[in-house]
Amino acid sequence: MKILVCISNVPDTTSKINFTGDNKEFDKNGVQFVINPWDEYALTRAIELKEAKGGSVTVLNVGEADAEPNIRKALAIGADDAIRVNAHPKDAFFVAQQIAAIAKENNYDMILMGKESIDYNGFQVHNMVGEMLGIPSVTPAFKLDMVDDSTARLEREIEGGKEVVEVKLPFVASAQQPMSEPRIPNMRGIMTARTKPLAVKEPVGAEVKAEYVGYSKPEKKGGVKMIDPENAGELITLLRNEAKVL
Amino acid sequence: MSVLVFVEGLNGEIKKSSLEAASYGSQVAQQLGTTATAVAIGEVHEDALAKLGEQGISKVLYDADDRLKQFVADAYVKVIAKAAQQESAKVLVFSNSNIGAAVGSKLAVRLNGSLATNVTTLPKTEGGSFVVTRGVFSGKAFADVALTSDVKIIAVKKNSFEVSSNGGANATVEKLSADLADADFAAAPKETVMQDTDGGVLLPEAEIVVSGGRGLKGPENWHLVEDLAKALGAATACSKPVSDLDWRPHHEHVGQTGITVSPNLYIAIGISGAIQHLAGVNSSKVIVVINKDPEAPFFKAADYGIVGDAFDVVPKLIEAARALDK
Numbered sequence A: 001m002k003i004l005v006c007i008s009n010v011p012d013t014t015s016k017i018n019f020t021g022d023n024k025e026f027d028k029n030g031v032q033f034v035i036n037p038w039d040e041y042a043l044t045r046a047i048e049l050k051e052a053k054g055g056s057v058t059v060l061n062v063g064e065a066d067a068e069p070n071i072r073k074a075l076a077i078g079a080d081d082a083i084r085v086n087a088h089p090k091d092a093f094f095v096a097q098q099i100a101a102i103a104k105e106n107n108y109d110m111i112l113m114g115k116e117s118i119d120y121n122g123f124q125v126h127n128m129v130g131e132m133l134g135i136p137s138v139t140p141a142f143k144l145d146m147v148d149d150s151t152a153r154l155e156r157e158i159e160g161g162k163e164v165v166e167v168k169l170p171f172v173a174s175a176q177q178p179m180s181e182p183r184i185p186n187m188r189g190i191m192t193a194r195t196k197p198l199a200v201k202e203p204v205g206a207e208v209k210a211e212y213v214g215y216s217k218p219e220k221k222g223g224v225k226m227i228d229p230e231n232a233g234e235l236i237t238l239l240r241n242e243a244k245v246l
Numbered sequence B: 001m002s003v004l005v006f007v008e009g010l011n012g013e014i015k016k017s018s019l020e021a022a023s024y025g026s027q028v029a030q031q032l033g034t035t036a037t038a039v040a041i042g043e044v045h046e047d048a049l050a051k052l053g054e055q056g057i058s059k060v061l062y063d064a065d066d067r068l069k070q071f072v073a074d075a076y077v078k079v080i081a082k083a084a085q086q087e088s089a090k091v092l093v094f095s096n097s098n099i100g101a102a103v104g105s106k107l108a109v110r111l112n113g114s115l116a117t118n119v120t121t122l123p124k125t126e127g128g129s130f131v132v133t134r135g136v137f138s139g140k141a142f143a144d145v146a147l148t149s150d151v152k153i154i155a156v157k158k159n160s161f162e163v164s165s166n167g168g169a170n171a172t173v174e175k176l177s178a179d180l181a182d183a184d185f186a187a188a189p190k191e192t193v194m195q196d197t198d199g200g201v202l203l204p205e206a207e208i209v210v211s212g213g214r215g216l217k218g219p220e221n222w223h224l225v226e227d228l229a230k231a232l233g234a235a236t237a238c239s240k241p242v243s244d245l246d247w248r249p250h251h252e253h254v255g256q257t258g259i260t261v262s263p264n265l266y267i268a269i270g271i272s273g274a275i276q277h278l279a280g281v282n283s284s285k286v287i288v289v290i291n292k293d294p295e296a297p298f299f300k301a302a303d304y305g306i307v308g309d310a311f312d313v314v315p316k317l318i319e320a321a322r323a324l325d326k
């Protein structure tokens, strides 16, 4: 089975988010980048399926060279090879176009992604890619198993419940907890990752449909008002009369 | 040209998040000097559809095909695309739900449109531009995005837009049929299992959320969370370790690896306030923290706080909440 896993290179959750140049650019200074946490669920599930059924796992990132440490990390966790589409992505449509182009060249059996990139919170690339390729996209899925060699069974979350879906290969799915238990690379993995192939490709097209023109931050909270635990019921009164949320 | 809003049903009624989207859509229509049409699919009562007039919707296109009772992305996309074509819609509005965002993303490709998900404001349309604000960096920032294609698709963040009810006349309901083929149902679900909410409120739709963490010690103490939730008409949620320990189901887990909620009121009981937890709740309008440790990091993100033992404090809150006149 040939599996493609798409990973986004994102600021670690604990990062302070700042902007430069009159709030027009994200400030990468001092920010630690990680593999998008949701993508790790996709990656480990792909590796588990490969371990059980054979095949290969390719990781794909659309980004600049500074994403390579995290691409190598994905190789150390157990992917076989990697592709980086060398571009500064400016919107999700552009990213989806690149992923679809790579997929068309390579006949993957499944394309796995995370549910959402925690930087731009789009929740969209997987469905765009599915539509571009004309194959089903099952998102967000929290369970993925093979029924037989050509059919997968997934469970996806919908508001207020879940759906059980069976799809023929190939398909796109996005992962969320608890699809798998993300792994930490071991020493051997880190050593072998250095020599695994990482191909760099040039992007196709360059259509940007959503142009980011500026950023702002939420207003600071006014500070916390403490209530005496002996008089806890007072909280309910404040929530009704002061905060007006009850 | 018009504005088209996709509304989702649940148990025959229209979801609150879709009423928000409808209110949003009709205000965009007003801004652009046009009208707003809604498109509904599957199992929704016709009188609920007609009542969308209150949100400023003038017409509803309704595809009642039985096979659409459950969510099938390809079929839904076809129906909405047909409605968009029929109405010459240039702006399509969805709720940023798992269903709304999925069909919105697919339509962005099919209609060659610009898509913005997680949108928190009405567009700025001066000088022919179309700029919306959307939440980015998991609640830590907002971005202004110019949608540059002819067709604009917007998925509105839940609970960031008020449901308007200016009492417009009933909307007219027209049947719509999109000639669906079997192939459109290739990825139809085998089975749809809805949670038993026990008459309670669904977490992704809730205006008030009561959430419990490891400080509650064990599942046997969850009646504290549930009783307070019931008294306030709230949904229940939990931290990640609580669902990892199987004290609560996974779909209740909020945070970076769980779901994101943005209710008017989030009450955290016995939750420390780790950054990964905050990532899922930080756009709540009012946050209340109850924790016995005055140094718990959650207090820094709170609007109201009580330092105390949950087992003493929460029963008092339940009592006070029950005494509220509704």
Ligand SMILES: Cc1cc2nc3c(=O)[nH]c(=O)nc-3n(C[C@H](O)[C@H](O)[C@H](O)COP(=O)(O)OP(=O)(O)OC[C@H]3O[C@@H](n4cnc5c(N)ncnc54)[C@H](O)[C@@H]3O)c2cc1C
Pocket (backbone or CB within 6 Å): A006, A007, A008, A009, A010, A036, A038, A039, A060, A061, A062, A063, A064, A067, A088, A089, A090, A091, A092, A095, A112, A113, A114, A115, A116, A117, A118, A119, A120, A121, A122, A123, A124, A125, A126, A212
């Ligand atoms: C203004 C702007 C500046 C940006 N600057 C940078 C930058 O400097 N460096 C950089 O690396 N990226 C950059 N990006 C790209 C950004 O990190 C996202 O990859 C992209 O915007 C898609 O985000 P989304 O939230 O819509 O994705 P979602 O739809 O939420 O993502 C869903 C899934 O798609 C896959 N995916 C998403 N993005 C990628 C990707 N790039 N490669 C492979 N798979 C992916 C992942 O599996 C992800 O879990 C920038 C984006 C914007 C809008």
Ligand SMILES: Cc1cc2nc3c(=O)[nH]c(=O)nc-3n(C[C@H](O)[C@H](O)[C@H](O)COP(=O)(O)OP(=O)(O)OC[C@H]3O[C@@H](n4cnc5c(N)ncnc54)[C@H](O)[C@@H]3O)c2cc1C
Pocket (backbone or CB within 6 Å): A037, B212, B213, B214, B215, B216, B238, B239, B240, B241, B242, B253, B254, B255, B256, B257, B258, B269, B270, B271, B272, B273, B274, B275, B276, B277, B280, B290, B291, B292, B293, B296, B308, B309, B310, B311
């Ligand atoms: C990659 C990654 C992703 C993660 N994703 C998530 C996520 O999505 N959601 C999430 O929640 N966490 C997530 N976490 C875990 C997160 O870091 C914290 O470990 C977790 O949120 C802690 O849960 P808690 O507050 O319930 O438990 P604890 O941290 O153990 O806190 C319990 C709190 O209860 C208080 N307490 C104890 N007894 C009482 C009492 N009798 N009355 C009142 N208060 C009491 C204590 O003072 C303490 O503050 C993630 C972690 C990682 C590394």
